[in-house]
Amino acid sequence: MILLRKVRVFSLFILSHYAVKFCIGGDIITASEYIQDPGSIISSGGLYKLGFFSPNGTTNRYVGIWHNKIPALNVFWVANREKPVLDSSGVMTISNDGNLVILNGKKEVLWSSNVSTSGANAKAHLLDTGNLILQKQSSNMSTNDTTAWESFQTMCDTFIAKMKLSTNLRTNEKKVLTSWKSPSDPSIGSFSISLEPLNIPEVFLWNGTTLYWRSGPWNGKVFIGIPEMESVYLDGFTLVDDKEGYVYLTYNFAEVSYFSYFFVRSNGELLQPFWDEKYKKWRIDWSTQASDCDVYGKCGPFGYCDAKKSPICSCLRGYEPKKVEEWSRGNWSSGCIQKSLLQCARLKNGSTKAGKIDGFVKLENVKVPNYAIWSSPLEDKCQEQCLSNCSCAAYAYDAGVGCMYWSGDLIDVRKFSYAGTTLYVRVAHTELEGKRDLRAIIATAAVVATVIFSIGTFFAWQKSKKRGGKDGEQFSKASSENMLRGSLSKVNLQELVLYKLEELAAATSNFSDANKLGEGGFGAVYRGRLLNGKEIAVKRLSGASGQGLREFINEMEVISKVQHRNLVRLLGCCAEQDEKLLIYEFMPNKGLDAFLFDPLKREQLDWRRRFNIIDGICRGLLYLHRDSRLRIIHRDLKTSNILLDEELNPRISDFGTARIFGGKEDQADTLRVMGTYGYMAPEYAMEGRFSEKSDVFSFGVVLLEIVSGRQNNSFNEEDQSLSLLGLAWKYWEEDNVLALVDPKISVGCSEIEIIRCINVGLLCTQELATDRPTISTVISMISNEIVGLPRPNKPAFTERQTTTDTGSSRQSQKKYSANNVTITALEGR
Numbered sequence: 001m002i003l004l005r006k007v008r009v010f011s012l013f014i015l016s017h018y019a020v021k022f023c024i025g026g027d028i029i030t031a032s033e034y035i036q037d038p039g040s041i042i043s044s045g046g047l048y049k050l051g052f053f054s055p056n057g058t059t060n061r062y063v064g065i066w067h068n069k070i071p072a073l074n075v076f077w078v079a080n081r082e083k084p085v086l087d088s089s090g091v092m093t094i095s096n097d098g099n100l101v102i103l104n105g106k107k108e109v110l111w112s113s114n115v116s117t118s119g120a121n122a123k124a125h126l127l128d129t130g131n132l133i134l135q136k137q138s139s140n141m142s143t144n145d146t147t148a149w150e151s152f153q154t155m156c157d158t159f160i161a162k163m164k165l166s167t168n169l170r171t172n173e174k175k176v177l178t179s180w181k182s183p184s185d186p187s188i189g190s191f192s193i194s195l196e197p198l199n200i201p202e203v204f205l206w207n208g209t210t211l212y213w214r215s216g217p218w219n220g221k222v223f224i225g226i227p228e229m230e231s232v233y234l235d236g237f238t239l240v241d242d243k244e245g246y247v248y249l250t251y252n253f254a255e256v257s258y259f260s261y262f263f264v265r266s267n268g269e270l271l272q273p274f275w276d277e278k279y280k281k282w283r284i285d286w287s288t289q290a291s292d293c294d295v296y297g298k299c300g301p302f303g304y305c306d307a308k309k310s311p312i313c314s315c316l317r318g319y320e321p322k323k324v325e326e327w328s329r330g331n332w333s334s335g336c337i338q339k340s341l342l343q344c345a346r347l348k349n350g351s352t353k354a355g356k357i358d359g360f361v362k363l364e365n366v367k368v369p370n371y372a373i374w375s376s377p378l379e380d381k382c383q384e385q386c387l388s389n390c391s392c393a394a395y396a397y398d399a400g401v402g403c404m405y406w407s408g409d410l411i412d413v414r415k416f417s418y419a420g421t422t423l424y425v426r427v428a429h430t431e432l433e434g435k436r437d438l439r440a441i442i443a444t445a446a447v448v449a450t451v452i453f454s455i456g457t458f459f460a461w462q463k464s465k466k467r468g469g470k471d472g473e474q475f476s477k478a479s480s481e482n483m484l485r486g487s488l489s490k491v492n493l494q495e496l497v498l499y500k501l502e503e504l505a506a507a508t509s510n511f512s513d514a515n516k517l518g519e520g521g522f523g524a525v526y527r528g529r530l531l532n533g534k535e536i537a538v539k540r541l542s543g544a545s546g547q548g549l550r551e552f553i554n555e556m557e558v559i560s561k562v563q564h565r566n567l568v569r570l571l572g573c574c575a576e577q578d579e580k581l582l583i584y585e586f587m588p589n590k591g592l593d594a595f596l597f598d599p600l601k602r603e604q605l606d607w608r609r610r611f612n613i614i615d616g617i618c619r620g621l622l623y624l625h626r627d628s629r630l631r632i633i634h635r636d637l638k639t640s641n642i643l644l645d646e647e648l649n650p651r652i653s654d655f656g657t658a659r660i661f662g663g664k665e666d667q668a669d670t671l672r673v674m675g676t677y678g679y680m681a682p683e684y685a686m687e688g689r690f691s692e693k694s695d696v697f698s699f700g701v702v703l704l705e706i707v708s709g710r711q712n713n714s715f716n717e718e719d720q721s722l723s724l725l726g727l728a729w730k731y732w733e734e735d736n737v738l739a740l741v742d743p744k745i746s747v748g749c750s751e752i753e754i755i756r757c758i759n760v761g762l763l764c765t766q767e768l769a770t771d772r773p774t775i776s777t778v779i780s781m782i783s784n785e786i787v788g789l790p791r792p793n794k795p796a797f798t799e800r801q802t803t804t805d806t807g808s809s810r811q812s813q814k815k816y817s818a819n820n821v822t823i824t825a826l827e828g829r
């Protein structure tokens, strides 16, 4: 090490004498290895590039950092934003005092890192995170270089992974993002973004000194005012109190290949582009200018904004427009005023009998007003505390925050159709009477009507299909083709092949039994070989199955949108003459169940392979839940739906029951419970509520099956009344989890890893969905990033259940079949 450094110092000495104009392509800038316009350096992994550029519409030269591998949408960082080089004579180098500087042709310093460093041996290093750091070389060879300055600490308009948006609580000094003045002028514009840690931390976007947009309070996981965060960013963002006076917000994505960031445009729009690798283009994932409701205080005090309504502004219940004329003209800035005096005000106004106490009206899924005051961590205290303080106008409770209440104006309330939190607005008792229940009834009726409508249309289609005869056939064919075409136009046409029925019949020897690979919930799967020799798997949806077309199209839509090495690939489809077929790549090793529960094949699965399978399933699920830009809940994860490729890598298959969430809802209720007994989470099996956490439950079961080599719902010899989950729990409590491990696995030095996996399996199968980790946390857990794992609570379904005893249990309307076939139960809720 010491030797190496000496050699380098020596060679630099030579270079500085002979290389007058020396431009290099490394990742380092020193006094001799400087960059001169139009030179550049590239980070060691090739991700980022630092060099001279001119913004659109000007010939001024700036030094900036941008993405090197994909066409940059914007320049992330600009050094000399206030002072451009006016010609092409610019140089970025290390000055005599050890600072990183930009000089023009006359050797004038246009920009400097402006820190006190020691001597000219300093060097600047462009890292693969996009950070440019200035390192002071230690005069003491046995100590490391220290970072004297970094570009991440002087942010421009872009917030990329691992940057820190910070505020010093003591000095109130802030590291903020600042917009460019215009698209052709990187100098500091009027918009800035800061982290405001007062009361409850929140991100503010300012126009000069005027608040322009706010994120809503941070609840430990997401910002309450950004519903999209519920899905996409969960676990990606963290707010850190470094205990040295700084609070900062930072983020990172679990999947390295996923490239996305935030930046504030010169017009004040904060947006999140992400790189769509499949289509090779940038997409805007999220923006603060998606709706007029994004503007701070759009509807004035005591008004609220709902982008789905027309007009978008309304008064909170119990309030009416302050200036009716202006309000009706769409000038909402004056806001609303109370209709009836609250009890405190009545008392104050000399009324001796103040009458009944105030009540609260609920507004669900909202971004709560600005200036929240925190009062208590306990939910049942919120209302009481608000009532007891005359200046309290509203309260809200969020599990991650506790009680928030507001005095004075309620400003910048926004209603969403999902996420957000519930706001309780204080009103006089006279405002409460009679109205409350009617709303609830109307809302329920609307939901029921929608469901009945969609089920109704579906059955109408089925009926007309069954009616037979020319008309019926025509109708059904036309409609199935239309549906197919309609959904194909939504999916990616280039990559999905429409196969001909005769082609597929030939490939599978007319769907012969000899070619049958298995029977799924909605039909049989056949092995086939196309004329060109390519092997395929053909799923033929059974005509008799009531699920038919709907699941068919669903599966096609879902799977054509996702691509991941741990998900099975759909090649094409076919819908002809009442036949509906899906064509997949062929997986020679079939399902995981065929290995795991086969006494001979099981031996091939040593612990390394099993761990690789567990890890692969996690990554496939993470992709579905988080990284594919659409949130997909699989709903029927089980060992037979995990296919193995030649190298025994897992691929999740069977998306017939998956639900796309479009990154919006977080959980849903369904009338059609579809899944497989033994793998279904309790809240889903019992109440039809499914979410990412119900997939996590199924994953937990699969994990325990992989470790133990036993099926959850099969008979077990030790204790016939216990399910696999029950058995795992029993051993866990006895502190003897290794007893659960498949005897075919040689535990050896993998003991800790195996115990870890069982611990994770138990965490995933806990009774309460909220106790279960998200799949990204699971990945961190099994890859040992999280060191101390929590102790699990008792899992759900520890007792072994049979068809009869489930039938007679709590859910008497439901019928489950205990075999391995996907079941469906229709239930009115």
Ligand SMILES: *[C@@H]1O[C@H](CO)[C@@H](O)[C@H](O)[C@H]1NC(C)=O
Pocket (backbone or CB within 6 Å): 056, 057
């Ligand atoms: C540059 O400006 C032109 C014309 O205004 C526009 O078409 C082009 O998209 C701009 N390029 C970038 C990178 O913004």
Ligand SMILES: *[C@@H]1O[C@H](CO)[C@@H](O)[C@H](O)[C@H]1NC(C)=O
Pocket (backbone or CB within 6 Å): 112, 114
């Ligand atoms: C450099 O920093 C000093 C103090 O840290 C400050 O007074 C000075 O204005 C800075 N110079 C520039 C060019 O930013």
Ligand SMILES: *[C@@H]1O[C@H](CO)[C@@H](O)[C@H](O)[C@H]1NC(C)=O
Pocket (backbone or CB within 6 Å): 140, 141, 142, 143
């Ligand atoms: C150099 O580093 C060593 C080990 O860290 C330390 O003991 C020594 O005091 C240092 N010398 C100087 C001059 O800083």
Ligand SMILES: *[C@@H]1O[C@H](CO)[C@@H](O)[C@H](O)[C@H]1NC(C)=O
Pocket (backbone or CB within 6 Å): 143, 144
């Ligand atoms: C020096 O750097 C190495 C590698 O980055 C690190 O392992 C070591 O702990 C550092 N030493 C000091 C004294 O910071």
Ligand SMILES: *[C@@H]1O[C@H](CO)[C@@H](O)[C@H](O)[C@H]1NC(C)=O
Pocket (backbone or CB within 6 Å): 190, 207, 208, 267, 268
């Ligand atoms: C930002 O503030 C300036 C000056 O107050 C104003 O002219 C401009 O319209 C504002 N921009 C937006 C987008 O509101």
Ligand SMILES: *[C@@H]1O[C@H](CO)[C@@H](O)[C@H](O)[C@H]1NC(C)=O
Pocket (backbone or CB within 6 Å): 323, 326, 331, 332, 333, 334
């Ligand atoms: C809206 O109303 C406010 C006062 O309530 C007034 O000052 C403002 O000029 C009005 N704006 C428009 C566009 O009419």
Ligand SMILES: *[C@@H]1O[C@H](CO)[C@@H](O)[C@H](O)[C@H]1NC(C)=O
Pocket (backbone or CB within 6 Å): 341, 349
């Ligand atoms: C207070 O009470 C008087 C009469 O009792 C009424 O006229 C007045 O409007 C009340 N004040 C307010 C602010 O409502």
Ligand SMILES: *[C@@H]1O[C@H](CO)[C@@H](O)[C@H](O)[C@H]1NC(C)=O
Pocket (backbone or CB within 6 Å): 373, 388, 389, 390, 391, 392, 407
């Ligand atoms: C009521 O709320 C106000 C405003 O936040 C606060 O200043 C006051 O201390 C509260 N009073 C009580 C009794 O909690």
